[in-house]
Amino acid sequence: MAVSGVGGVNLNQLAQMYRQQVVSGADGTGGAARTAAGDPTAAARGADFGNVVRDGLSNLENLDRTAQGKAIQAATGDLTDVHDYVIAATQAQVATELTTTVRNKALEAFNEIMRMPL
Amino acid sequence: MFDSLSVNGTGMHVHQTWMNALSDNISNVNTVRATSETAFQARYVVAQSLEDGGTGDGVRVAGIELGDADGRLVYSPDHPLADAKGYVRLPDIDMGEQMTDLIMAQRGYQANLSSLDRVRASYQAAIQMGRG
Numbered sequence: 001m002a003v004s005g006v007g008g009v010n011l012n013q014l015a016q017m018y019r020q021q022v023v024s025g026a027d028g029t030g031g032a033a034r035t036a037a038g039d040p041t042a043a044a045r046g047a048d049f050g051n052v053v054r055d056g057l058s059n060l061e062n063l064d065r066t067a068q069g070k071a072i073q074a075a076t077g078d079l080t081d082v083h084d085y086v087i088a089a090t091q092a093q094v095a096t097e098l099t100t101t102v103r104n105k106a107l108e109a110f111n112e113i114m115r116m117p118l
Numbered sequence: 119m120f121d122s123l124s125v126n127g128t129g130m131h132v133h134q135t136w137m138n139a140l141s142d143n144i145s146n147v148n149t150v151r152a153t154s155e156t157a158f159q160a161r162y163v164v165a166q167s168l169e170d171g172g173t174g175d176g177v178r179v180a181g182i183e184l185g186d187a188d189g190r191l192v193y194s195p196d197h198p199l200a201d202a203k204g205y206v207r208l209p210d211i212d213m214g215e216q217m218t219d220l221i222m223a224q225r226g227y228q229a230n231l232s233s234l235d236r237v238r239a240s241y242q243a244a245i246q247m248g249r250g
Contacts, residue, residue, distance in 0.1 A: 084131075087124065091124075098245050101245050
């Protein structure tokens with residue numbers, strides 16, 4: 001099950017990229033006149049969503065690590081229950097799908113705002 | 119998140135343990151012992167529900183109980199383990215019972231698998247809402 005690291009990118013790096021994107025997204029919506037620093041609510045909103053995404057990603061990373069551990073156990077013959085691995089892999093798979101869907105949605109919304117005619 | 123998946127996992131674990139126990143019983147069905155010893159005792163898996171005050175947390179193996187230690191005495195004077203009267207001790211395991219239990223354990227495992235599959239499909243259908 002190749003769910004390790006979405007698209008070959010380390011999940012921590014992805015979380016970093018996410019946060020930067022979200023914070024810069026808050027800057028973008030604020031416009032040049034109102035920077036994120038000048039508008040505390042926008043900054044707080046951005047940070048909140050960033051936290052949500054970061055928590056989701058760390059959760060996903062944990063699930064992914066569990067699945068990988070089970071896969072290693074299966075390969076080395078230490079896995080006592082076959083279904084343990086399948087369940088861990090399923091959890092990691094569904095969590096990955098959920099996270100990527102949320103990311104795509106957020107990115108879509110951001111792009112929509114960027115395309116707004118000024 | 120995804121609680122149903124791990125709840126199904128607990129059910130599969132219990133049924134897996136049950137199948138292990140039944141396999142052990144069947145493999146030892148002809149284990150002969152001397153009358154001075156106890157017979158091979160059948161293993162019985164004790165299942166216990168896990169309560170969390172809500173919809174429940176699945177099931178766990180609370181322990182393994184052992185069956186009749188007396189077994190049954192069989193007259194077999196030629197057997198090297200036979201006592202002075204020619205008796206040996208065999209386990210008191212009914213093969214028919216073990217096989218029907220094995221079918222129940224197998225079906226229980228499969229039922230948990232089906233449930234797991236449907237839960238996964240439901241989650242994926244929900245995620246599908248966000249695409250498009």
